[in-house]
Amino acid sequence: MTKPEALELAFPGLEVEPCNAFLTKLEKKRIGKLSGSEFVRGVVYPYVAKRNGVVVATAYFDCHRVRTLRETVMIVVTADQRVERVEVLAFGEPTDYLPRDIWYGQFDDRELDAELSLKRGIRGVAGATLTARATTEAVRRVLAVHKVLAERPVESLPQASGGN
């Protein structure tokens, strides 16, 4: 699935505004602390979906290494900072290591807390531990980014990037 197809799937009929946000050192540090793993990126790209000018949800695309190759997922976060869905767009490893859709459904409606962990509320996948861990870290990372961006003053919120 391509990025435009994924956005259409997540936000049918809504206005989607692609944005970019440049993170300060303090913000990156806070994201690392909230997510539980170091955060090094300087720019993030929220896709803000609106209905009648009101923000409905935000989509993030996270690309990360599983074993040797990459997985790209779309993580949609609601206005109250919960996961609406996790959708796998690309998976470079052999499909033996790709969990079923039902596994990704575990993230629905979750928020960034201690339960969002393979040791707690997220059940693992026999034979796909690396994938399960990489995806769980990605969800935590995205929720942490979203939380930190939401803490910004209104005038410093992510700027529309004019489409990509």
Added chain:
Amino acid sequence: MTLRALSLTFTTGALALSASAAVDEKPASQDTSMELRLKRLESKNAQLEGMVTALAGDVEHFELRDVMPPVGDSEWGLGPAASKVYSVEQGLSIGGYGEFLFDAPAGGTDTADAQRVVTYFGYKFDDHWVFNSEIEFEHATTSSSSGATTSSGSASAEFAYLDYLHTDGFNARGGLLLVPLGFLNELHEPTTYLPASRPVTEQRIIPSTWRENGVGAFGNVSGVDYRVYVVSGLNGSEFTASGFRGGRQKGSRAATNDAAIAARADWVDTPGVIVGGSVYHGQSDQDLGGLPDMATTIVEVHADCKVGPWAFRILVARSHVSNAGAFNSITGENLAEEMEGSYVEAGYDILSTLAPESDQSLTPFVRYEMIDTQASLPAGFSASGGVDDAILTFGLNYKPIDQIVIKADFQDWDDGTDRLQLLIGYVF
């Protein structure tokens, strides 16, 4: 007033007038200069903003290159509701696992063994064709020189197959396949089971690691994973009183006068829970050396559940071989008509309670197993040379990180040899 004074006065006045005029002119030019500078700065700022936006877009495009629409083609015929995953990225994927085992049998020779060092290689040709393989080195070397044994190690292809990915519900596979029976035959990385050793049932009755050349189909339909393969049959001439293990042909110039079918179904609709079963059936005589027909059937059912800190697993297996009596008469073996084995395993990660924030796990566990490789013998033969025992294994399984495991356990055999085992394992 002298002429000099007048001249001085005039000059001074002229200078004063000139100075006054200059002060008046300076604000005007300064205004213009400031305005100009401001406009230039605004223009430059707009340029920089444009450049930053463009760079940010390029960075994102690079990061998400796998999922960007191909240039010039935005109509792929895929509906927005399509959930099929594909990857644009091609490439080599490398992984591996290994186990180092210290084994201390009661009254026997203690051994330290580089039991397995395994490398996975996978290659994605395109969205449909994928290659996956496992190369295993057992016992460190193929030399037979050892203070503890005369048998040698091995270097083997454990599996190597090509997949054609069609849909979630149907895909094809061919090559050297892992026979889809039991838990450990397909999934035997040390981090996936609790004790140091594999269950005896999954060594003798399901002779893991069991791989044969074959073709088949796999997929998921309505929450049920399935695999159905046609593979080279076992080589029955190597069957013994203690099981089928010797009958594996391992994909090496395998006699295939007799093929077999292996089929498996697992209900996987609830994350963390697997309930399923499998069956293997085929002739095993391979038309070799005057052997009778030896229809061989192995059936097993299993369940696995991992919920929070708890881990449970259960498996029951049974097998049947026809004409075992005739086989024994020809070969002098004591092969059973029926074998049966079962085990149940449970563990609890105590660190999830004592240190819930920790990524580590420490799981005390217990496994209870019963096995009888001569559960039913042909008429005229009595139990001898087989394995008929109950084994209680208990120990600790420690993972400092998900991919590394350290195990320590004790096996208490009713009749066989008790042993202490320590294992270090890894997977990447």
